[in-house]
Amino acid sequence: MYRYDSFDQTLVDERVAQFRDQTRRYLAGELTDDEFRPLRLMNGLYIQRHAPMLRVSIPYGLLSSEQMRMLAHIARTYDRGYGHFTTRQNIQYNWPALESVPDILADLARVEMHAIQTSGNCIRNITSDHLAGVAADELTDPRPYCELIRQWATLHPEFSYLPRKFKIAVSASESDRAAIRVHDIGLQVVHDDDGRFGFRVFVGGGLGRTPVVGECIREFLPEEDLLSYLEAILRVYNLNGRRDNIHKARIKILVRAMGAEAFGQRVEAEWQHLRGDPRLTLAPEDVAYMQGFFQAPPYDSTADGRALKEHLDGDPAFTRWYRHNTVDHRQPGYRAVFLSLKAPAVAPGDLTDAQMDAVAALAERYGFGEIRVTHTQNLILPDVRQDALHALWQELRELNLATPNVGTMTDMICCPGLDFCSLANAGSIDVARDINERFDNLDDLYDLGDIRLNMSGCMNACGHHHVGHIGILGVDKKGEEFYQITVGGSSSNDAGMGERIGPAVAKDRVADTLESILHTFVAHREGDEPLIDTYRRIGVKPFKEAAYA
Amino acid sequence: MRRMIRHGGIIEDHWLHVADDDALPEGDVIVTEARWHAERETLLARDGCIGVRIHGDTDLSALAPDLDSLAVIALEFPAFKDGRCLSQARLLRERFGYSGELRAVGDVLRDQLAYMARVGIDAFEVRADRSLEDALRAFEEFSGHYQLNPVGRSPRELRRERAAPARTAAAS
Numbered sequence A: 001m002y003r004y005d006s007f008d009q010t011l012v013d014e015r016v017a018q019f020r021d022q023t024r025r026y027l028a029g030e031l032t033d034d035e036f037r038p039l040r041l042m043n044g045l046y047i048q049r050h051a052p053m054l055r056v057s058i059p060y061g062l063l064s065s066e067q068m069r070m071l072a073h074i075a076r077t078y079d080r081g082y083g084h085f086t087t088r089q090n091i092q093y094n095w096p097a098l099e100s101v102p103d104i105l106a107d108l109a110r111v112e113m114h115a116i117q118t119s120g121n122c123i124r125n126i127t128s129d130h131l132a133g134v135a136a137d138e139l140t141d142p143r144p145y146c147e148l149i150r151q152w153a154t155l156h157p158e159f160s161y162l163p164r165k166f167k168i169a170v171s172a173s174e175s176d177r178a179a180i181r182v183h184d185i186g187l188q189v190v191h192d193d194d195g196r197f198g199f200r201v202f203v204g205g206g207l208g209r210t211p212v213v214g215e216c217i218r219e220f221l222p223e224e225d226l227l228s229y230l231e232a233i234l235r236v237y238n239l240n241g242r243r244d245n246i247h248k249a250r251i252k253i254l255v256r257a258m259g260a261e262a263f264g265q266r267v268e269a270e271w272q273h274l275r276g277d278p279r280l281t282l283a284p285e286d287v288a289y290m291q292g293f294f295q296a297p298p299y300d301s302t303a304d305g306r307a308l309k310e311h312l313d314g315d316p317a318f319t320r321w322y323r324h325n326t327v328d329h330r331q332p333g334y335r336a337v338f339l340s341l342k343a344p345a346v347a348p349g350d351l352t353d354a355q356m357d358a359v360a361a362l363a364e365r366y367g368f369g370e371i372r373v374t375h376t377q378n379l380i381l382p383d384v385r386q387d388a389l390h391a392l393w394q395e396l397r398e399l400n401l402a403t404p405n406v407g408t409m410t411d412m413i414c415c416p417g418l419d420f421c422s423l424a425n426a427g428s429i430d431v432a433r434d435i436n437e438r439f440d441n442l443d444d445l446y447d448l449g450d451i452r453l454n455m456s457g458c459m460n461a462c463g464h465h466h467v468g469h470i471g472i473l474g475v476d477k478k479g480e481e482f483y484q485i486t487v488g489g490s491s492s493n494d495a496g497m498g499e500r501i502g503p504a505v506a507k508d509r510v511a512d513t514l515e516s517i518l519h520t521f522v523a524h525r526e527g528d529e530p531l532i533d534t535y536r537r538i539g540v541k542p543f544k545e546a547a548y549a
Numbered sequence B: 001m002r003r004m005i006r007h008g009g010i011i012e013d014h015w016l017h018v019a020d021d022d023a024l025p026e027g028d029v030i031v032t033e034a035r036w037h038a039e040r041e042t043l044l045a046r047d048g049c050i051g052v053r054i055h056g057d058t059d060l061s062a063l064a065p066d067l068d069s070l071a072v073i074a075l076e077f078p079a080f081k082d083g084r085c086l087s088q089a090r091l092l093r094e095r096f097g098y099s100g101e102l103r104a105v106g107d108v109l110r111d112q113l114a115y116m117a118r119v120g121i122d123a124f125e126v127r128a129d130r131s132l133e134d135a136l137r138a139f140e141e142f143s144g145h146y147q148l149n150p151v152g153r154s155p156r157e158l159r160r161e162r163a164a165p166a167r168t169a170a171a172s
């Protein structure tokens, strides 16, 4: 993984000192609330329903064991003993005291971490494929590009006071696991006929109040021009994006108002001036430098699956877990293992300090000391020998991290919602619990195939409800918690927004409504097709009729 | 006279901001873009230097032919959170080759100064209710930056250099 050199370390240390002074000036009354707000947001600090919330950056979802131990230490020392992993591969703490945030940031800096630009109207954490570097369907590792973009975006003086937040995702595989088409900029690594790497560039995707699928404005951007082209897009947005209405300020609104084609032309015109600027042009050695940090670890080429086969033959519970919570690896004899953070009765994405410490140790014993965070709010141990899977599974069970539900309906994405977020209309965590209780039969869940269930507590859509195969959105009806339910969304290559199946339902009707959706699905399903395919064949109508029969 | 920051120090500033319906005073004045376009000849004919005040929506290409006549361009920050003039400043410096004074005016506060300096702004009318001495500290907070680094080369350049001798050694 990427390691800081003295330049990176100095910058992060100086950033901590800067924020310590800003916090001091705020507490001394030298900065108003309004003036302090963007400063604290650009260091990840929100003021929430109960207390401040601190969002820590995990660049493209990659953590070392040492970093995970620091996250545990922070949960224990400054919070209530847990953290919440988010859909943007970051972690949030819900209970830090404002006064202690500079100390938390200093602790993070000791392990090459920070909270820079995890909030505010600036370029946010760069997200990517959680299976980068181990996936079999990958063209090249996207993380060197992510790191180049991260450094370009960090404290960028021109783009730190944008009209609104700005999210960039990068994918380099055939199947898009990074949801690039629902980001402000989505970059897909491709190569041209000569085998040179470059990017297909999507802009204007996003969720929130106005969900939009991003449009391609350039089929092939040569690798060396990556930063100059990003700069051109950001400049067109910075100068032309709306600043009069917070709900109309995202780039998607600008792209829609101008039309994708006209927007693309503006970007190209701007880029003609920036293209070739030596400060923005990537030399082959710049990319090579970053690639050096993402080399394959020393795999054991003699690792094989013989012991695994015996365990699979003899242990059905293990087999279930193996089938759902592990995936193919590029290296023969290895698997990537999902740690489900969706155990029944646990808020999706939450992990305690003790679990964090334990996961850090497991990553060292069953891998090379590396952990990934997925945008579906699970963790991954990326490099596990097949012959060690059974032993790992037993340890994960002890930790309540082996619920064999990855990819099933109970592996749901869920924002912190009413319990923590001041913007929530409705609770999401207790609905998640209801759903878990109702659909607790694993064999039934497996029969239903891959179902992505996403839930947000309000229109801001932090739980990505629009792109869930089933989406649930909390709404407020005369002070009561109601839930708007959609079917048919997707964030993969075929990205699209779900359709409503009717009026919002009361909390105690959510599980019933889901059950009706599943019955309709099963009644119309052909063969083993997933829910999303059935929906695409039959449309929303049968789901509607059944739910409100 | 106004106290402000220019080129990293606190100075007394003699420039006068003139509103559109005010009579033109003696001396060096900063007028709005509208007035500049309307009274260009009169303004050029008088003694004293001219500055123009622009904002985030100003079309810079309309101003481009006049840049040599303008000793100051004042960039209006209506609110400190409005970053449009950060782009305007860079465009003026990098695309239009403007080498006169770029002055931040409006809601100009300490915690944005370093960003402004890195896009080419070199003079700052810090809001009158704030301490200039305190604001000056903004320029000392970072010793380097990934991009638009005023105090040295970018890390990408440094890393290329660091790698170069190693490669040469390996090749020989």
Ligand code: SF4
Residues within 6 Å of the ligand: A415, A416, A417, A418, A421, A422, A423, A424, A425, A456, A457, A458, A459, A460, A461, A462, A463
């Ligand atoms: S979706 Fe709404 S309720 Fe949920 S975390 Fe985001 S802002 Fe808060």
